[in-house]
Amino acid sequence: MTVVTSEQPRHIILTENLTKIYAAGRIQVVAVRGVSLAVEPGEFVAIVGPSGSGKSTLFYLLGGLTRATEGRVVIDGVDFAALKDHERTKLRKHRIGFVFQKFNLLPTLSAMGNIEIAYTVSGRASGPNGVPMDRQYLDHLSEMLAIKGRLEHRPAELSGGEQQRVAIARALITRPAIVLADEPTGNLDTKSSDAVLHMLLRSNRELGQTTLMITHNPEAAAIAGRILHMRDGQIVHEAAGSSPAALRPAVSAAPS
Numbered sequence: 257m258t259v260v261t262s263e264q265p266r267h268i269i270l271t272e273n274l275t276k277i278y279a280a281g282r283i284q285v286v287a288v289r290g291v292s293l294a295v296e297p298g299e300f301v302a303i304v305g306p307s308g309s310g311k312s313t314l315f316y317l318l319g320g321l322t323r324a325t326e327g328r329v330v331i332d333g334v335d336f337a338a339l340k341d342h343e344r345t346k347l348r349k350h351r352i353g354f355v356f357q358k359f360n361l362l363p364t365l366s367a368m369g370n371i372e373i374a375y376t377v378s379g380r381a382s383g384p385n386g387v388p389m390d391r392q393y394l395d396h397l398s399e400m401l402a403i404k405g406r407l408e409h410r411p412a413e414l415s416g417g418e419q420q421r422v423a424i425a426r427a428l429i430t431r432p433a434i435v436l437a438d439e440p441t442g443n444l445d446t447k448s449s450d451a452v453l454h455m456l457l458r459s460n461r462e463l464g465q466t467t468l469m470i471t472h473n474p475e476a477a478a479i480a481g482r483i484l485h486m487r488d489g490q491i492v493h494e495a496a497g498s499s500p501a502a503l504r505p506a507v508s509a510a511p512s
């Protein structure tokens with residue numbers, strides 16, 4: 257007999273009174289100040305706000321990369337605080353794809369090596385039910401992100417924008433349930449930026465991902481379903497995004 261329960265958490269990301277205080281010597285910086293946020297599965301949320309308003313700190317908290325000073329982060333019904341370090345790491349690797357503001361590519365590996373190692377580390381390839389990296393999907397990602405001819409290069413041999421797009425391919429290769437992207441278009445020209453936004457949007461729609469994107473760019477934010485405005489560590493305003501149809505068609509968009 258199949259028991260149908262309504263126990264599925266409605267929110268894939270939930271924070272309650274989330275606060276992060278950095279202590280730098282005698283000075284304390286309240287980077288995130290009592291943020292309560294609920295994100296439903298499949299949502300595309302943009303976070304905008306001035307430099308220093310706490311966006312990246314919120315990103316680190318949501319990804320379990322730093323501990324909250326106060327408050328809770330609950331991912332898919334699981335409270336980060338209730339997890340041991342290795343359990344939190346496992347949840348992160350299995351469920352979340354990160355695009356960091358500073359890319360964080362491994363300098364000694366090629367672009368391809370960076371993508372492959374992310375897949376290996378995610379654990380998807382290991383064990384009896386392991387699935388090897390989907391080379392066709394990598395092909396699709398690198399085509400969409402226009403990095404196909406750059407995969408054998410190391411990060412130092414790539415432009416900032418190329419590194420950024422490699423970092424995006426690395427985040428998406430595992431088809432994570434949650435994508436956290438910190439300024440994914442920060443270093444890109446309009447054309448590349450549009451391609452990246454299309455990629456994120458398409459990935460969100462086709463894979464039912466939940467996407468949280470930090471951005472300075474109002475045009476980028478507009479593709480989201482919901483836009484959260486941060487200031488001084490708080491979410492001070494929330495607005496609906498405009499229609500994704502407003503986005504210019506990507507030049508390299510593959511047929512659906």
Ligand SMILES: Nc1ncnc2c1ncn2[C@@H]1O[C@H](COP(=O)(O)OP(=O)(O)OP(=O)(O)O)[C@@H](O)[C@H]1O
Nearest residue numbers: 278279280285287306307308309310311312313314
């Ligand atoms: N490790 C740290 N130690 C002390 N203070 C920090 C640390 N990291 C960030 N801060 C401070 O916390 C505040 C929020 O920083 P955060 O990086 O979250 O801002 P941001 O909104 O991402 O800014 P930007 O748009 O410039 O990336 C800033 O005042 C910053 O100086």
Ligand SMILES: [Mg+2]
Nearest residue numbers: 311312313357
């Ligand atoms: Mg930042």
